[in-house]
Amino acid sequence: MPVTPAALTHAEDLADFVEASPSSYHAAEEVARRLQEAGFTRLEEADAWPAQPGGRYVVVRDGAVIGWAVPAGAGATRAVNVFGAHTDSPGFKLKPKPTTGAFGWLQAGVEVYGGPLLNSWLDRELRLAGRLAMADGSVVLAATGPLLRLPQLAIHLDRGVNDGLALDKQAQTQPVWGLGDPASADLLGQVAGCAGVEAADIRGFDLVVADSARGAVFGAEDAFFASGRLDDLASVHAGVVALEAAGERIAGDSNGPIAVLAAFDHEELGSNSRSGACGPFLEDVLERIYASLGAGPEERRRAYASSWCLSSDVGHSVHPNYAGKHDPVVKPVLGSGPILKINANQRYATDAIGAAAWVAWCERAGVAQQEFVSNNDVPCGSTIGPLTATRLGLRTVDVGIPMLSMHSARELAGVADLHALSQVAGVFLEG
Structure with missing residues (x-):
């Protein structure tokens, strides 16, 4: 994919975001600050929450943050689309x-x-x-x-x-x-x-x-972006940019899903904390959203049955110096689009239905996409995707951007891919 002026602007904004987010706690607060500037209302968990549709809100729990927009016409069984990511890094x-x-x-x-x-x-x-x-x-x-x-x-x-x-x-x-x-x-x-x-x-x-070094664009035709904490602030940033841009439209709509950005802490440790994906944070927020729409457990389960979670985390690009570490056929590369992450052992939650939906969202966004699967001799990691699918029963698709130097102090991504992920996130959140 070509590196457009919009993609370069997105990369510069990501550099600002990473610089403002040296810890998960800073990242959660930066998401909340940006959403508030975009017209979202910050809520506190200990307070009573508004009880009518048509609003945009954000709440922080430790190093995790959830922002959402409720369509004006939403009822008790309205579906929810959750864009999930994580705020911590190794x-x-x-x-x-x-x-x-x-x-x-x-x-x-x-x-x-x-x-x-x-x-x-x-x-x-x-x-x-x-x-x-x-x-x-x-x-x-x-x-x-x-x-x-x-x-x-x-x-x-x-x-x-x-x-x-x-x-x-x-x-x-x-x-x-x-x-x-x-x-x-x-x-x-x-x-x-x-x-x-x-x-x-x-x-x-x-x-x-x-x-402490700032993220930078470099390489022939500005193809590359290097920065610390791209795993997984690249996804958090893509989600917040998408929700900032679409939040007002979503809240004013009568037909779309409830749009949620959920950025969890402690993914790098297994997500077992009150602010991790194994914890109750997302479930707590969704219960309160649906309660405000008059939904009980029956209505909420009906809503979940038609809902989606797009779990976004980074994946491996083929490495030109270590090609043998990758699948011999499926070789995603920087600059060719976001990736759909697939694993037979459910380390990623993608299935055939989710794969078809992902392709449709990418086509609607007008961006290329590619697939990722591991070499059988090199087991892959996992993400918040299977955890969220298990905890809430939402149909979940694992996606992200391809990169090199994963878990390095300074990781390498493609400028075009970063912007494309945010475009797909916007299509997904608007339903």
């Missing part, structure tokens, strides 16, 4: 008592979060970001600028490094952030200063390490 999370160090170096105590490509985090300027729980009961988002680095050992001290690099997850992944005596230093103080709070008032924290 990397590192700060441990308790995080200020460490030795030999005049200040270091940060971190543990591995999910399954990152460890060596990709070496020799990059990194930042800390997340949330702080304060003594007065408030929760504050915090993010530093470039602060940390994982310096690699020089080749003169490890002559065999180019024959294979294996990092010890405890001893060799603790980044440096300054010089001095750890006994008189305070890493949390650095974070607190960026947030405008006192370190002494911090009672708890969820802080992750993020690459």
Whole structure:
């Protein structure tokens, strides 16, 4: 697919979105902020919710966010179309008592979060970001600028490094952030200063390490986009852009489905949390939406029977240097369109009915699409798709964009694919 001016604008907006979303908590708040600017009303879970159709709303639970638009003519059995994604990415999370160090170096105590490509985090300027729980009961988002680095050992001290690099997850992944005596230093103080709070008032924290470099378009004819956290902020961004653009039309419609963007946390850990896809967040929100339309369990189940979930997460493009790792026939490549993800063992939830629907949505959006399936000797990962299908019974299709360097500190996608995914998301949400 050609890289159009609209696709380049979309990529620049994605760079802004990723920069504003160094943690899942920031991503959830950024989605809420953007939807509010587009006319959505922010709700709190502890409050009573509006009880009439025709509205646009958004709610945040920790590092997850759900936004939705209810058509003005919606009744108790109106179908719902859910565009699902996740806000977290593999990397590192700060441990308790995080200020460490030795030999005049200040270091940060971190543990591995999910399954990152460890060596990709070496020799990059990194930042800390997340949330702080304060003594007065408030929760504050915090993010530093470039602060940390994982310096690699020089080749003169490890002559065999180019024959294979294996990092010890405890001893060799603790980044440096300054010089001095750890006994008189305070890493949390650095974070607190960026947030405008006192370190002494911090009672708890969820802080992750993020690459500080901005996303960039590059390559011949601007084909490529590189950034941290594309898994899965590329999908979250596609969904929020689509819902921003279509929300007002959906709410004013009488015939379309209820349109939902659901971005969950903790997918990289298996989704087992109150804000993950295995948790009750989406079900809680849908129950309250349908209750506002006068639906009981019977009506809600009837609505679910004609509903869809489009689970969007990244997938593998064929790698030109490792073609043997991919299926010998099905070889998606950057720039040729979003992918339909298929797996016989239901690691992805796509079936024949879902595949036909996906092709129709892509045709309506005017974008090319391609398929992804794993090499039989290289088992694939999974997504929120099977989890959502199992929990709610919604017919679910697993899709995404092809990419290289998945789980790297800086991943590689196709500019045209990023924009195309958002176009299909818009068609899907409008029904």
